[in-house]
Amino acid sequence: MDLQQMRYVVAVAETRNFTRAAERCSVVQSSLSHRIAALERELGVRLFARSSRRTELTSAGAAFVAAARECLAAAGRAAADAAAAAGAVRGRLAVGVIVTTAAVDVPELLQRYRARYPDVHVVLRSGRSDEMAAAIRRGELDIAFLGLPEDQRPAGVETVVLDHDAHVLVVPAGHRLAGASRVTLDEIAAETFVDFVAGTPARAQSDQAFAAAGLAREVAYEAGVVELIIRLIGRGLGVALLPSAFIRPLAAGDPGLALVPVVDGPHRIEYLAWGRFNPSPATQAMLDVLGVRRGTGTDG
Template structure:
């Protein structure tokens, strides 16, 4: 079994097409098909069912792909470690973040990282905090920026607290409360709310705040991004709660301090399984120079 055969098989599974897989691997389709056939003969099982219209991964193929992806990751990690031993940073860096992260200017950090380490392939994933923690545990991303209620803390990963924040009320500029400097959550209870989907870390922060205040509210609009929340609020369709440090990035909103607002904590997390050279270099830019030794 050769590494290129494994790479070809993973490409076929990812693209669902032999032609596109060959294009990704920079080989002609006949060569890729020949190597896949050789691999199947060696394994004694078909990895793919092929018809004129589609390619489907067989149960044997599904079993093979789990270890195949791990093998490719290990090979890439080995090459990156060798490069690091001679003073070069290579490989990949996948970073995850929530849309409302404010403690770190992530685009600026990625810009500086690319200038210092141009050989590293950088990718970025945006998602919810819980989802990103799982992706770090699984090795899908090397580091992720999260925002969680003060009552929660990421588990199964290395953690560094970046900043503490609070929620503020965001209302349209012409809202009757827009001139207030501070209010209690009870004064917002009758309003229609715009918020993130139920169960997400951002929504939990708002729900916990109202629960602690003993106040019931109605969420009329559930959206998946803070930017769209802001657009709905600016149009007068509802009000919302947003991190105080993030709101200045949005336009068309008036903000009001909340006297009984809940606390919010931003973290950066990375894998307990050890960092790649690229991940170590990235975390060093954040002031974490020995990430493999960090366990808090």
């Protein structure tokens, strides 16, 4: 058994297709299939259930893939640590980002990072703050930019607060409140709302604010991406509460939207989060680029 065989098995598990796995691994399919078959003979178990239409992991395969991922990660970390000891930063950096990140210009940050550390392979992933914090704890992400309600903190990870922000009401330009200097939650509770999916931290920020005020509201449209939320508002289908630092630059170039401050509206905190146990050289390098000094993080 060797690392290449493990890479092949993981690739098939993730693509559920031998042809696509071979393309990902830059190898001919016959070679990949032969190596996996040899591994199955060595282990004495079948890793995949195959048919003409689909490929699925067996129970033995699922157990093997979980351990194989750990082995591959350990091997990658060993190579990265050896390179770092010789003065070079290499390896892989997995970065998580919420879609409404505003405290940091992530593309510009990645550009600076790549210029300084061209040998690091950066993988970017977007998602929910709670799921990305969990991914850091599992070792699937190295670092992430998160946004949470004021009364929540990422658990089990090192964090630095990047920004505090208040939500604003986003309405279509022709809305009755478009010219208001400010509003309260009570004044907008009867509106039809567009919001993020229920149960997500992005949605919780508004839900908790209305609940704390003893108010109910109707969320008629749920969306997982902010671009769709903005388009629905522009069509006059509803209003939304969104972080001001994120939405102001977008609204400035969109005459179809108007922003109104909310006196008692939701607030959020943007965090930088990373693993608290022995961050990789690539992660340490990213902290350096961000200007985060070692030991300044807090364990949430």
